Amino acid sequence: MEGSGEGIEVFVRSVSDGSMSDEEVVGYLKDIFENGLDSDDTVLLTKEMRDSGEVIHWPEEMGALVVDKHSTGGVGDKVSIALAPALAACGAKVPMISGRGLGHTGGTLDKLESIPGFRTDISVEGLIEQVSKIGVAMVGQTEDLVPADRRMYALRDVSGLVASVPLITGSIISKKAAEGISALVLDVKTGRAAFMKDRASAEELARSMKNVAEGMGISTTCLITSMDHPIGHAVGNSLEIVESVETLCGRGPSDLEELVCIQGGLLLNSIGLAVDQGHGSAMMLDSLYDGSAFRKFLEMVEAQGGASSIFDSDQDMFAGLGLISSELYSTDVLSDHDGWVSDIDAVSIADLCLKLGAGRTELGGSVDHAVGVVIHVGVGSPISTNEIVATVYHRSRGSDDFHKIKDAFSISEEPQTPLSRILGVV
Known part of the structure; x- marks a missing residue:
């Protein structure tokens, strides 16, 4: 599909306003799935998807500091839970919009909701207020952001049209662009437990997402990472919160710590808070070991209604997360x-x-x-x-x-x- 700019605009608008039937939407998506899109049209598709709903606009004094990351998913992937508060402790602003698990890929929201009372259903206004105040929020996608993607993804899922590079790119980058971020790190996994099993496919997707994100004004770096073995030691929602807290306190497994510090270092460098990635990674490591990242995590838990007191001791944490129970x-x-x-x-x-x-x-x-x-x-x-x-x-x-x-x-x-x-x- 080439030279279809006006058609893409009409398509996304029709998806959003419901004037196109499910059968027509699937037909259009199937055309993209089978024939692909060139780079310019993929950028256009992504922009139109972003603009199908609300786009967050940050106060001028903090807009250049707003960052996020996206992982294509894996086993034991709790990187975001340590990364986001550590970045905020280093001065970045992190409005992290995450998803739920499906199949063998765990979901950040499911893990966070292991914490009693923790709310992930925050409005756009609440997200802006919280990030402006404490520097970080970890929430689910709201109804107002990228509504076209919700319908398109649901139809792709039931029609066997998920594995398309331009459609994956549009889905992921439109949501990140709607956050109004300045910089993005993409963790594209490859290996037996990854969506992209071979490295060539992972690199193709990474290049597509990087090109589109940068075409929309977002400074973007893509890491290709191995997903043959679980990340860290814990797999399971509450267990991964425990390991995330250990990492935030400088006691985490080395592979998880490496991913957190390198991804964070790249983002801090991208927004000018570090002179290079190495300096940024050192800042991230310091935040894990001096307690500032953990304190920021507790601020976030409290701001989102969670019971931060369960993290007063290991015993309280295991009990609060349901890991000490006669039924377990x-x-x-x-x-x-x-x-x-x-x-x-x-x-x-x-x-x-x-x-x-x-x-x-x-x-x-x-x-x-x-x-x-x-x-x-x-x-x-x-x-x-x-x-x-x-x-x-x-x-x-x-x-x-x-x-x-x-x-x-x-x-x-x-x-x-x-x-x-x-x-x-x-």
Whole structure:
């Protein structure tokens, strides 16, 4: 599809006002799915989608400091929960609009709603007020932002039209552009547990999103990151809040800390709060270790109605997040071998968590916040027979399925070196 600018404008307007039937919308989307869009038309589609609803306008004195990030999703991906308050502690303004989990991809909103009382349904006016006051908010998409995308995505989902680079680009970037941000980091994952399984596909999507975002005036950097293994040690909503808090207090796993600090460093550099990415990453690391990022997280929890007092101690946190309960059981899974951990299959871990109830298989389904898996080893860890490799948190008293999870761990007779998750920058 080329030279279809006027047609794109009419299409998006007709999607928004309901004058085009579902069948007609699907037909138009199928044409894009099969034939693609050139770069100019993808920018136009994205702009029209952004303008189908409200676009946030920030006070002039803070507009240049407004940033966000987007991840294409993975297993154990709680980067945003530590990243957003740490960025705010460094002086950035972060109106992070996030989504819910589906399938083996966890959702930031589901994780945050593990915190008693935490509200994610904040109006645009409330979002602007909170970010202006404390520098950060983490909320769900409102009815007023990008209404065209909600209808288009729902029809793509039921029509098998999701895996289209221009349509993915339009969906993601229109929502970020509607936030009125100045800078954006995109974390495009590749690997067995990623939407884009191979690196070439991930790089194609990254280039498309970067080109469109920059065509709309947003300074954008794309990271290509590995999604073969879970990020950090925790998979499951409440468990990932625990690990996020540990990271905000300088006690997090090294791979999660690296992703938070590098993504944050890129954003701080983009808006002029750091002289380069390295300086920005050092600022982020300092915020994790000096307590300022954790204090900003507590401010955000309080501002959004959450019970910040549960984070007064580890005991209070585990109880408040539902991890200490007579209705919750835990089962340790033991290694059958001596050696070194060479692989941890994120898909197998995610499948078990989905079976436990930590995720949903259809839009609108409920999740169990407390269930999940904590992994006690990482790639490269030495391991002995009968050593605990994982702990499963579950509702039923027991199942052979829990012990099948040991098949997710590959053990080598030779020492293994863990690699950085960051494969490249686009």
